[in-house]
Amino acid sequence: MAAPSMGGVSLPRGNGQTVRLPRGASLTDLAEKIGAQPAALVTALFHLGEMVTATQSVNDETLQLLGAEIDWDIQVVSPEDEDRELLETFDLTFGDEGDEEDWEARPPVVTVMGHVDHGKTKLLDAVRNSNVVAREAGGITQHIGAYQIVTELEDDERPITFIDTPGHESFTAMRARGAKVTDIVVLVVAADDGVMPQTVEALNHAQAAEVPIVVAVNKIDKEGANPAKIRQQLTEYGLVAEEYGGDTMFVDVSATTRQGIEELETAILLTADASLDLRANTQMDPQGVVIEGKLDKGRGPVATVLVQRGTLRQGDSIVAGDAYGRVRSLLDEHGNKLKEALPARPVQVVGLTSVPRAGDTFLVVEEDRVARQIADRRQARIRNAQNASMRKRISLEDLDAALKENRQLNLIIKGDNSGTVEALEEALMKIEVSDDISLRVIHRGVGGITKSDIDLALADDVIVLGFNVRAEGQATELANREGVDVRYYSVIYQAIEEIEAALKGMLKPEYEEVALGSAEVREVFRVPRIGNVAGSIVRSGTITRNSKARLVRDGVVVADNLTVESLRRFKDDVTEVREGYECGIGLGSFNDIKTEDVIETFEMREKPRA
Numbered sequence: 161m162a163a164p165s166m167g168g169v170s171l172p173r174g175n176g177q178t179v180r181l182p183r184g185a186s187l188t189d190l191a192e193k194i195g196a197q198p199a200a201l202v203t204a205l206f207h208l209g210e211m212v213t214a215t216q217s218v219n220d221e222t223l224q225l226l227g228a229e230i231d232w233d234i235q236v237v238s239p240e241d242e243d244r245e246l247l248e249t250f251d252l253t254f255g256d257e258g259d260e261e262d263w264e265a266r267p268p269v270v271t272v273m274g275h276v277d278h279g280k281t282k283l284l285d286a287v288r289n290s291n292v293v294a295r296e297a298g299g300i301t302q303h304i305g306a307y308q309i310v311t312e313l314e315d316d317e318r319p320i321t322f323i324d325t326p327g328h329e330s331f332t333a334m335r336a337r338g339a340k341v342t343d344i345v346v347l348v349v350a351a352d353d354g355v356m357p358q359t360v361e362a363l364n365h366a367q368a369a370e371v372p373i374v375v376a377v378n379k380i381d382k383e384g385a386n387p388a389k390i391r392q393q394l395t396e397y398g399l400v401a402e403e404y405g406g407d408t409m410f411v412d413v414s415a416t417t418r419q420g421i422e423e424l425e426t427a428i429l430l431t432a433d434a435s436l437d438l439r440a441n442t443q444m445d446p447q448g449v450v451i452e453g454k455l456d457k458g459r460g461p462v463a464t465v466l467v468q469r470g471t472l473r474q475g476d477s478i479v480a481g482d483a484y485g486r487v488r489s490l491l492d493e494h495g496n497k498l499k500e501a502l503p504a505r506p507v508q509v510v511g512l513t514s515v516p517r518a519g520d521t522f523l524v525v526e527e528d529r530v531a532r533q534i535a536d537r538r539q540a541r542i543r544n545a546q547n548a549s550m551r552k553r554i555s556l557e558d559l560d561a562a563l564k565e566n567r568q569l570n571l572i573i574k575g576d577n578s579g580t581v582e583a584l585e586e587a588l589m590k591i592e593v594s595d596d597i598s599l600r601v602i603h604r605g606v607g608g609i610t611k612s613d614i615d616l617a618l619a620d621d622v623i624v625l626g627f628n629v630r631a632e633g634q635a636t637e638l639a640n641r642e643g644v645d646v647r648y649y650s651v652i653y654q655a656i657e658e659i660e661a662a663l664k665g666m667l668k669p670e671y672e673e674v675a676l677g678s679a680e681v682r683e684v685f686r687v688p689r690i691g692n693v694a695g696s697i698v699r700s701g702t703i704t705r706n707s708k709a710r711l712v713r714d715g716v717v718v719a720d721n722l723t724v725e726s727l728r729r730f731k732d733d734v735t736e737v738r739e740g741y742e743c744g745i746g747l748g749s750f751n752d753i754k755t756e757d758v759i760e761t762f763e764m765r766e767k768p769r770a
């Protein structure tokens with residue numbers, strides 16, 4: 161079929177062909193794939209009522225709308241989809257839970273988070289050393305990123321797995337990569353210090369990931385410890401202690417004297433039993449997540465993985481992220497060799513060809529060859545992604561794509577003191593631009609913008625506002641690399657103005673139709689190479705070349721979205737014809753014109769906003 165035109169610009173029609181685009185692609189990306197001019201696509205979309213620039217990332221719905229218009233079947237593929245498809249070509253799936261019959265209870269996986277110096281490391285040590293397995297193993301426990309203990313509670317001897325890269329960095333880094341590892345977060349708060357910025361940050365991370373929290377009120381051995389104050393402070397953040405009628409367990413502990421450690425373990429198990437169904441399939445091919453990876457001088461690449469499904473064994477062919485290999489040995493946190501590892505068991509895997517990253521998934525496949533092929537394809541994709549332009553994260557300038565999807569603008573506010581942060585948040589929350597767009601502050605805190613803030617921003621697509629504070633070196637680096645929008649302010653109203661303007665700018669402009677003229681078709685002429693031309697008389701207003709038009713037959717709209725592509729009086733091309741005069745109107749490739757049809761022309765005018 162010949163290239164039809166839309167709004168005066170030619171576009172190659174796809175005749176239903178499929179074109180695949182990565183999520184967040186721009187019209188330029190699409191244009192490249194279908195051999196069109198980016199500008200033509202911008203125009204086409206404009207005629208459909210959407211205003212985007214050629215390089216702006218476009219949401220799925222809009223791409224599909226445009227696809228339908230130009231007869232291309234546009235399939236939007238996310239990186240996760242791409243990976244899923246890659247695995248499918250080998251008949252593999254990640255995250256499949258298999259047959260419920262094969263599910264068995266598994267230990268909870270716990271991450272400890274809290275403000276610096278509140279005792280995370282010491283508490284993890286206290287937990288590790290207060291159980292028999294560790295003591296019997298004798299040797300020094302090694303840090304491998306995670307370990308498992310067996311509680312020695314009176315009526316409950318059960319394993320618990322702790323991720324011991326303390327802090328939310330690993331937690332959010334994994335979450336940003338889509339890995340869900342942690343079942344329960346233990347939030348450590350020093351009783352002599354109280355709720356601090358990183359306490360709040362940590363609980364925001366946990367709440368955003370919808371992971372239940374157990375609060376460990378630490379250092380109760382210290383003078384000036386005030387556990388009641390911690391409970392009271394945390395109610396402000398939605399963590400209400402059970403004894404106050406809430407549903408969060410608070411346990412008073414001392415990592416130094418080990419007081420309360422058993423109670424903490426009990427609280428973890430109770431929380432697991434009460435709110436989580438911790439079962440996993442032990443029978444299927446093993447899968448899980450990489451907790452830590454490093455290059456060991458003697459042993460080569462070593463990865464600590466957490467088995468999530470199946471039973472990992474020595475000799476398994478494994479692919480972890482873009483690393484692959486055969487499991488040469490499995491080691492626990494005491495350096496003991498294991499024959500196998502069940503779900504929720506962290507183990508060191510030796511035998512990979514390269515070092516995978518924390519948060520990478522791993523899976524066991526039938527043959528080494530398959531593992532290598534998957535790893536190779538992933539490597540190629542990572543290279544391509546790096547070569548492509550910087551990852552498209554949202555920024556104030558092109559937020560609308562993201563907004564159209566979730567209609568919510570997420571913010572992180574960091575400031576130099578709690579008063580200004582609160583004031584800024586309060587003022588921002590008062591901004592109202594439209595009912596269907598909301599602002600949400602997902603994290604606020606005092607202090608510079610940290611790497612962890614950027615991690616959180618990455619996980620949720622967020623704009624980070626710094627009020628009288630700056631980003632730390634590492635944070636800046638990460639923000640630049642990942643394209644996170646970080647904005648600095650020192651005057652509150654400036655921040656408000658900018659966010660408000662951005663939100664307004666992102667609103668779809670509202671248009672209203674303004675009638676320009678109408679013409680009655682008297683005769684239809686067939687013109688070679690042009691198609692049907694309507695010999696008409698203008699009945700009202702003016703018919704203008706290039707204006708939008710619709711065709712009405714017997715009072716029914718037969719075609720909308722047309723354009724007056726040619727306009728003639730006798731033999732001359734003209735730009736407009738007024739009421740009472742005759743003219744020839746060409747509607748581009750639209751040929752279904754009959755005598756007595758009425759051609760109405762109109763334009764869309766942007767409605768001024770209140």
Ligand SMILES: Nc1nc2c(ncn2[C@@H]2O[C@H](COP(=O)(O)OP(=O)(O)OP(=O)(O)O)[C@@H](O)[C@H]2O)c(=O)[nH]1
Binds near residue numbers: 275277281282380417
């Ligand atoms: N008295 C007392 N001191 C404690 C307790 N827990 C931790 N400490 C001390 O508090 C300090 C900080 O403890 P860490 O375990 O290093 O704290 P952290 O939260 O891991 O700190 P970072 O890893 O730096 O974030 C150390 O000097 C500990 O000895 C406790 O229960 N009682």
